[in-house]
Amino acid sequence: MKILAVETSCDETGIALLEATGGVRAPRFKVLTNLVASQIKIHRPFGGVVPNLAKREHLKNLPVLFKKLAAKHKNLKPDLITATVGPGLEPALWTGIGFAKDLAKQYDIPLAGANHLEGHLYSFLLSGSVSNIFPAIALIVSGGHTILLRVESFSKWRRLGETRDDAAGEAFDKVARLLDLPYPGGPEIEKIAKHGDPAAIVFPRPMLHDKSYDFSFSGLKTSVLYYLRDHKKANKADVAASFQQAAFDVLVTKTIRAARESDARSVMLSGGVAANRALRARLAKESKKNGWRFFVPDFKYNLDNAAMIGVAGYMAHMRKKRFKLEANGGLEI
Ligand code: KG4
Ligand code: ZN
Numbered sequence: 001m002k003i004l005a006v007e008t009s010c011d012e013t014g015i016a017l018l019e020a021t022g023g024v025r026a027p028r029f030k031v032l033t034n035l036v037a038s039q040i041k042i043h044r045p046f047g048g049v050v051p052n053l054a055k056r057e058h059l060k061n062l063p064v065l066f067k068k069l070a071a072k073h074k075n076l077k078p079d080l081i082t083a084t085v086g087p088g089l090e091p092a093l094w095t096g097i098g099f100a101k102d103l104a105k106q107y108d109i110p111l112a113g114a115n116h117l118e119g120h121l122y123s124f125l126l127s128g129s130v131s132n133i134f135p136a137i138a139l140i141v142s143g144g145h146t147i148l149l150r151v152e153s154f155s156k157w158r159r160l161g162e163t164r165d166d167a168a169g170e171a172f173d174k175v176a177r178l179l180d181l182p183y184p185g186g187p188e189i190e191k192i193a194k195h196g197d198p199a200a201i202v203f204p205r206p207m208l209h210d211k212s213y214d215f216s217f218s219g220l221k222t223s224v225l226y227y228l229r230d231h232k233k234a235n236k237a238d239v240a241a242s243f244q245q246a247a248f249d250v251l252v253t254k255t256i257r258a259a260r261e262s263d264a265r266s267v268m269l270s271g272g273v274a275a276n277r278a279l280r281a282r283l284a285k286e287s288k289k290n291g292w293r294f295f296v297p298d299f300k301y302n303l304d305n306a307a308m309i310g311v312a313g314y315m316a317h318m319r320k321k322r323f324k325l326e327a328n329g330g331l332e333i
Contacts, residue, residue, distance in 0.1 A: 002032075004069075004078040004103065005310035006062070008096030009088025009116045010143070011039040011049045013061035014306030015069055017078065020314040024154050027122075027315065028129040033069050034300070034307040037061040044183050048173065051089045058095040066099075078109060082313020085113035085323045086331030087144065093327035101325065112313045113323030117145060117333035119308035120270040122154070122315060123297035126307055133266040133293060137259040139251060139283075140333070142271035143169035143184070147333065148213045148254060150262050155319040159333070160258055161213025168247060169273045171217035175224050175243050179236050189240045190276050196237030198245035201227060205249050213254055220246055244278060252282050259292055266293040275302035 001021070007014035014037075019030040039057045043049045070076050083100035086093060097113075104111035120140050124130075138149040138157070146163040166174065169186055176185020181192070203223050206216040224243050228234055259267050267287045273279060280296055287294035301308055316323065323331075 001079045001314070002077070003310045003314055004081045005114070005306040005313055006081070006083040006096040006100045007116070007119070007304060007306040007309045008058040008062070008092050009084045009086070010092060010304055011043055011054050012304040013037040013039070013058045013065060014304065014309065015062070015065040016306035016310050017069060017073060017076075018307060018310040018314070020310070022129065024315060024318045026129065026131065027125055027154065027311070029126055029311055029314075031126060031307045033072055034305060035065045035069060036305050037065055040184065047177055047183050049089065051091050054089055055091040055095055058092055062095065062099045078107060080110055080112060080313065080317055081107070082112045082114045082309060082317070084116045084119070084309050085325065086116065086328035088116055088329060090327040090329045093329070097325060097327060110317070111325060112317040113325050114309045114312040114316055115323065115331055115333060116304075116309070116312075117147070118315065119312040121149070121151075121268070121333065122311040123270050123301045123308040124268060124295040125311055126301050127298050130295070133295070135262055135264050136266040136268050137255060137262065137264045138268040138270070139255045140271045141168040141251065141269070141273035143167060143173065145271065146215050146217070146251075148258055149333070150258065151268070154315060157333075161215065161254070163215040163217060165216050165218035166221060168215070168217060168251060169271070171221050171247060172273065174221050175240075178225055178228055179239060184272075186273060186276065189244055190278065192237045193241040193244045193278070196235065196239070196241030198241040200235070200238035201242040203227070203242055203246040205246050208250050208253055213258055215250060215254065217247065244276075248279050248282060251279065252286060255283065256286050256290070259290065264292055266295060268295045270297055270302070272303050275299060
């Protein structure tokens with residue numbers, strides 16, 4: 001089945017064309033084209049994403065990307081169209097839903113809503129098919145979410161925990177701002193942390209020893225704020241490395257505990273923060289040590305993209321999960 005996917009939940013406009021086979025049990029994907037128009041430069045002066053600017057840019061980018069895709073695939077006739085319905089910024093989500101509705105009408109084919117978080121969860125499937133991987137523990141870490149799931153199958157999972165305040169990516173973005181680094185902060189922190197000492201400053205590890213699988217990052221961010229207030233000549237690389245270490249200690253420790261306690265076969269890592277090499281390396285190493293398989297998407301599929309939405313849309317369609325075709329900013333996984 002050929003799937004045309006549209007992603008507009010935040011500040012990346014994405015359109016992709018995929019070939020999908022195998023159904024919910026043994027899904028297999030081939031990405032034919034994956035186009036992303038990044039709006040980072042537009043939002044950067046504001047230090048974060050401005051919803052109405054995002055909406056304006058999506059409206060401008062969608063026809064341009066689609067034209068490019070159609071030029072590459074002559075006589076394009078997809079079997080299914082899918083668009084992100086949530087979670088995300090509602091004005092931004094509506095642009096993609098509207099665009100996909102028009103295309104579905106034009107081609108006279110079905111339109112399936114897709115959950116952005118399911119897109120992240122499934123994104124490793126874009127790198128190849130897998131078998132014998134369940135039960136799995138999945139850590140989804142993005143700019144808006146930090147969620148730990150126990151995954152029983154490609155269509156069944158249970159939420160073990162989530163952040164009680166800031167998402168991990170949000171903490172990276174906020175700490176980057178404190179360090180005068182541009183938006184988005186995650187990649188900037190990772191870059192300078194390489195030159196710093198992760199043991200230089202002992203920042204708190206919130207909820208590390210707490211029995212739940214929940215997280216909290218706002219206290220950690222505040223500690224960085226106080227540290228910088230009290231140490232005007234602080235070494236930024238040391239601050240970045242120590243902050244990153246504290247945040248990852250909590251993420252990695254809780255993921256390992258969840259995997260041990262549920263006799264997991266695999267660990268899955270996804271979301272924008274999964275682009276961080278230090279986090280990937282730590283979870284890969286722990287997984288190897290414990291005999292778990294480790295899945296993480298290719299670098300090109302960590303940040304928001306439409307290819308992963310194609311996977312989520314296909315899976316939702318195949319498991320007959322119908323999302324309402326309207327923006328739902330707070331949609332849960
Ligand atoms: O998944 P994503 O592209 O968008 C959301 O769904 O939120 O994630 C974006 C988040 C941002 O907070 C960004 O700072 C963070 O992912 N991020 C990183 C890295 N690359 C992106 N965080 C840490 N290290 C990175 N290399
Ligand atoms: Zn995302």
